[in-house]
Amino acid sequence: NAGVTQTPKFRVLKTGQSMTLLCAQDMNHEYMYWYRQDPGMGLRLIHYSVGEGTTAKGEVPDGYNVSRLKKQNFLLGLESAAPSQTSVYFCASNGLYRGAGGYTFGSGTRLTVV
Amino acid sequence: QKEVEQDPGPLSVPEGAIVSLNCTYSNSAFQYFMWYRQYSRKGPELLMYTYSSGNKEDGRFTAQVDKSSKYISLFIRDSQPSDSATYLCALTADFVFGPGTRLSVLP
Numbered sequence: 001n002a003g004v005t006q007t008p009k010f011r012v013l014k015t016g017q018s019m020t021l022l023c024a025q026d027m028n029h030e031y032m033y034w035y036r037q038d039p040g041m042g043l044r045l046i047h048y049s050v051g052e053g054t055t056a057k058g059e060v061p062d063g064y065n066v067s068r069l070k071k072q073n074f075l076l077g078l079e080s081a082a083p084s085q086t087s088v089y090f091c092a093s094n095g096l097y098r099g100a101g102g103y104t105f106g107s108g109t110r111l112t113v114v
Numbered sequence: 115q116k117e118v119e120q121d122p123g124p125l126s127v128p129e130g131a132i133v134s135l136n137c138t139y140s141n142s143a144f145q146y147f148m149w150y151r152q153y154s155r156k157g158p159e160l161l162m163y164t165y166s167s168g169n170k171e172d173g174r175f176t177a178q179v180d181k182s183s184k185y186i187s188l189f190i191r192d193s194q195p196s197d198s199a200t201y202l203c204a205l206t207a208d209f210v211f212g213p214g215t216r217l218s219v220l221p
Contacts, residue, residue, distance in 0.1 A: 004157075033209070040122065042202065042213035043158070058209060090157055099206025100146050100165075105157035 002026055006091050006106035013081040013113045021076040021109050023091030031094050032074040033058075033103065034066060036087040043090065049074055081113045117141055120203055120212030129221050133190040137203035137212045140184065147179050148204040149188045152214065158202055162188070193219045 004025045013019055023032065030051050035043040045058030047066040055066045063085060065077045074093075078085060088110050092103035120137045127133055139145070146165050150158035162177040164170045170177045178187040186203055200214040 035211075040213055042118075042120075043204075043211040045209040048209065098146065099148070099204075099209070100163075102148055102160035102163050103158075103206065105150075105159070107157045108155075 004091055004093055004104050004106035006089075006109050008109060009107065010110045011112070013078075013111065015081060015083060015113060017081050018077070018079050019081065019111075020078075021089055021091075021111075023074045023076070023093075023106060025072055025074075025091075025093040025104070027093060027095065027104065028071070029093035029095045029104075030071070031097070031099075032068065033092045034064070034074065034076045035090045035092065036060065037090060037108075038087050046076065046089075081111075083113045085111065086113045087111060117208060117210045118203060118205060118212040121215055122213055124216040124218060126218045126220060127193055129193060129195060129219055131193050131219070133188075133193050133197070133217060133219075135188040135190075135201050135203075135215050135217070137186045138184055139186070139205055139210075141205065141208055141210075142181075142184070143207065145205045145207045147177070147186050148206055149175075149177055150202040150204060150211075152200045152202060154199075161201075163206075193217075195219050195221050 033048040034046040049068040052071040091106045148163040149161040152158040167181045176189040202214045203212040
């Protein structure tokens with residue numbers, strides 16, 4: 001049982017490049033989330049999904065897009081990377097509404113935009 | 115004003131000490147209160163969660179919620195070097211996490 005798997009684990013992008021971060025969960029969870037973590041800022045919600053085919057904006061959605069074509073996958077896209085998007089990105093999932101029961105997090109993707 | 119405030123530390127204690135970690139929050143709406151532990155370069159892992167005022171105990175860990183004061187705490191008894199990590203409080207109904215408190219337990 002892998003839980004939540006994020007790929008890639010590390011990436012360096014040049015300003016203006018695009019990339020997609022992949023999150024996969026094998027727990028049949030309805031709810032999936034993308035957070036970014038910056039020093040002193042804690043985890044901030046970028047986008048989330050309450051089920052296959054749905055997405056919604058979080059606290060810091062600008063510059064990111066997401067898709068949930070399959071229940072087990074949640075993709076985060078950066079169309080034109082900026083240095084301000086240098087961060088550690090975490091995907092999380094849970095099976096109950098509004099985080100009841102707690103999230104299961106992936107191990108993170110460290111992204112540097114130069 | 116941030117929705118969740120948490121002392122960032124760092125906090126250093128000797129092995130065996132009782133540790134108290136605290137958060138305050140502002141939203142009075144129904145919440146799920148959670149504590150996560152995050153080791154360096156790892157994802158957060160759930161330690162404890164509750165949704166009611168009072169204490170909840172799990173081994174050496176006790177989560178305490180005071181809704182009237184909008185205050186949540188995590189107590190760690192008989193702290194161990196393996197407890198050295200960053201501890202995050204969370205109000206998941208609002209998808210909000212505190213910035214985390216970095217704890218070091220010295221042997």
